[in-house]
Amino acid sequence: MAKSQPIGNYEITTVIDTLPPPRDPALVFQSIPEEAWDPYRSFALNADGMWVTEFKSHLIRSTNKEGPIILVDSGLGPTDDDQGKLLDNLNNLGVQVGDVDVVVTTHCHGDHIGWNVSYKDGKPELTFPNATHWIARNDWDHHTQKDNSDPAFDNSVRPLEKLGALKLVDGVETIAPGISTLPMNGHTPGHQNVLIKSKNSTGVIIGDLFHNVAQVTEQTWCPVFDWNTEMSTECRRDLLSRAMNEKWVVFAGHLPNGSSTGRVIEQNGLPHWQPV
Numbered sequence: 491m492a493k494s495q496p497i498g499n500y501e502i503t504t505v506i507d508t509l510p511p512p513r514d515p516a517l518v519f520q521s522i523p524e525e526a527w528d529p530y531r532s533f534a535l536n537a538d539g540m541w542v543t544e545f546k547s548h549l550i551r552s553t554n555k556e557g558p559i560i561l562v563d564s565g566l567g568p569t570d571d572d573q574g575k576l577l578d579n580l581n582n583l584g585v586q587v588g589d590v591d592v593v594v595t596t597h598c599h600g601d602h603i604g605w606n607v608s609y610k611d612g613k614p615e616l617t618f619p620n621a622t623h624w625i626a627r628n629d630w631d632h633h634t635q636k637d638n639s640d641p642a643f644d645n646s647v648r649p650l651e652k653l654g655a656l657k658l659v660d661g662v663e664t665i666a667p668g669i670s671t672l673p674m675n676g677h678t679p680g681h682q683n684v685l686i687k688s689k690n691s692t693g694v695i696i697g698d699l700f701h702n703v704a705q706v707t708e709q710t711w712c713p714v715f716d717w718n719t720e721m722s723t724e725c726r727r728d729l730l731s732r733a734m735n736e737k738w739v740v741f742a743g744h745l746p747n748g749s750s751t752g753r754v755i756e757q758n759g760l761p762h763w764q765p766v
């Protein structure tokens with residue numbers, strides 16, 4: 491079910507695409523010993539000790555219904571077993587594919603770009619026919635190098651150029667009044683967040699800055715998916731401390747629905763996640 495949170499004049503809604511099977515944390519966080527999970531086990535893992543995640547998007551709309559409709563990330567996309575529900579769930583919110591003006595990609599991994607392009611008779615078409623796709627130039631440059639080719643990128647991002655829907659983003663760029671990209675490189679070379687500032691409230695859509703809620707406290711823990719763990723750790727520390735000090739609302743890409751929107755609060759001298 492979709493969950494909405496106001497940030498000043500904007501409303502941010504979590505829109506689920508796919509619910510993948512739980513994963514073994516020992517495989518995802520390979521450098522973290524099993525016992526290090528003990529303080530977090532009761533809320534960061536399920537009863538079987540597995541990490542539960544989701545593939546989702548965030549929808550940004552202004553509360554007065556004016557201004558662009560912005561979708562941040564586009565999920566895993568269509569699957570053979572019809573698991574991807576992003577378009578159905580947008581529809582349930584009254585948003586048709588033609589209504590979306592901007593799709594911001596936090597980074598070019600397959601679970602964030604899946605619905606960008608649909609294929610008919612093997613030919614790529616825009617799923618959101620009126621949208622411009624905002625891709626960080628660093629990710630584009632990385633994946634268009636031959637050594638870094640990736641089928642998900644070739645399938646869902648590369649065709650955007652020929653389809654005339656690609657906008658390459660350099661650092662901080664304004665999407666709409668109060669809404670901008672915020673580079674947070676490390677998870678991928680061009681990983682970016684979306685910052686929303688309106689009427690003294692701030693929200694941030696963090697993509698894959700962290701994957702499990704334990705990382706809000708254990709900010710040096712990195713999953714195997716991080717491209718450069720030094721850079722991803724530095725960004726994670728920087729953003730989470732700003733979010734805590736300035737009381738930002740944080741929209742997390744991979745936490746389970748119901749607890750994926752939260753604030754970073756201090757508890758016993760340590761940062762903790764508090765769902766809102």
Ligand SMILES: [Zn+2]
Nearest residue numbers: 599601602698
């Ligand atoms: Zn991801």
